[in-house]
Amino acid sequence: MSVEEAREPSDAPGAPEGAGAPSRAGEQPGGAVVGIELRGRPCTVASGRSVLAAALDEDPESAPPVICGMGSCYACVVTRNGHEQVRSCITQVQEGDSYDW
């Protein structure tokens, strides 16, 4: 299979922007989403995404720092619901939670 054959129809050159594409990175049409807050901003994220992935999807410029991406370095620690410290790269988003850093 060539690269052209492997592309999704919405990736095809000339396809209308957003045609068949997920509404946000990580979300799939018809997939479960959860509502969270990132730095006070409400957003929806595909269920099962990490907090770090959600933050990178929302605004890569202000996302927590990443070094290892697998829970070893603690560079990506964020505050969940105002008090609990979690590693955003290995913590899945949970409905209604609020994250700040």
Ligand code: FES
């Ligand atoms: S990036 Fe290292 S623990 Fe998350």
